[in-house]
C-alpha cells in the first residue's frame with residue numbers, strides 16, 4: 542500500500558504531529574510506503590512530491606507550520622484539475638490519500654471521493670474551531686493560548702497608561718478564539734461575528750470600567766461587525782477565500798471609542814502570530830490521535846471519511862458532513878460571558 546499525504550489551507554499548529562502519527566503508524570504497524578505532496582492540492586495537481594518516511598518525520602512533533610507546505614489551490618477551479626490529479630496519483634502509484642485541511646481542502650476531498658472515486662481520508666484542521674463535525678480542531682488551543690498571553694500582557698500596559706486596548710484576534714465567521722481568549726484573559730468586552738455589536742454599548746462598558754479605576758481591554762474577532770458602521774469596514778476587494786475583505790475592525794473600533802468617550806485607545810492586531818510556532822500539548826495530543834486514526838481508516842478501506850473528536854473519542858464521519866455546516870458560537874454561551882463585560 543502506498544499512501545499520499547497533503548496539507549492544505551492556512552497553516553495551523555499540529556499539522557506536523559498529524560503527519561508524524563500517520564507515517565509512523567503506517568510504516569511501523571502496517572508496512573506502508575508514503576509520498577508527500579507539496580503545498581496542498583497543488584502537489585497532486587502538478588505532480589510535485591517530497592520524500593516521506595520515518596527519517597523525514599523525526600523531530601517534527603513540536604514544530605509549527607507543515608513540512609509539506611500548504612496552499613489554497615483549488616483543483617476544481619483548474620482546467621482538467623480532476624484528471625490531472627487522478628493521473629498524478631496513478632503515476633505515483635498512490636492507493637490512498639490522507640488530506641489534512643479545513644473547509645476548502647476537505648470540500649475538495651469530499652468531491653474527489655464521492656464523485657470521482659478517489660480513495661481519500663480527511664483530517665480536520667483550523668485554528669478557528671468552526672467545523673461542526675468535530676468538537677475541537679487542533680490549532681485552536683494554541684491560538685487561544687497565544688491570544689490569552691497577549692491579553693495578559695496588554696492588561697499591564699493598559700493599566701500603566703489608563704488607555705483602552707483593543708485586541709483583534711482571528712475569526713472571520715466564528716468568534717471561538719475571541720470568546721475563549723477573552724474569557725481566559727479577563728476582557729471587558731468580547732465582540733464576535735455571530736452578533737453585531739453596538740458601539741455605544743461598548744463605549745458604556747469602557748466608561749464603566751474606567752469609573753472603577755481599571756483600564757479596559759476589548760477583544761474583537763476580525764469578522765465582528767458593528768450595527769452602525771458596517772460599510773466603513775468593507776473595502777470591496779476579495780480575500781483568498783473569495784470573501785469581501787474586511788479592513789481592520791480593531792483599528793476602526795479604537796478610533797470610534799476615542800471619538801465617543803474621549804479616552805485614549807490603541808489597537809493590537811495579533812494576526813498570524815496566532816498560527817505560528819510550536820503547538821500546545823493539547824494540540825499535539827489531538828493531532829497525533831487524528832493521524833493514528835486516519836491511517837486506520839486507510840487500513841480498513843474506509844474512504845470518504847473524516848476523523849473527528851466527539852467527547853474524548855475519535856470517530857469517523859462522512860467527508861460530506863465535515864463541511865456541511867459552519868460551527869458558530871452559540872449565543873446562549875455568548876450571553877453567559879456577558880456578565881463580565883463593563
Ligand code: F6P
Nearest residue numbers: 551667668669711712713781816
Ligand atoms: O482559517 C484560518 C485563518 O487563520 C482565519 O482565522 C483567518 O481569517 C484566515 O485564516 C487568514 O487567512 P490568510 O492567511 O490567507 O490571510
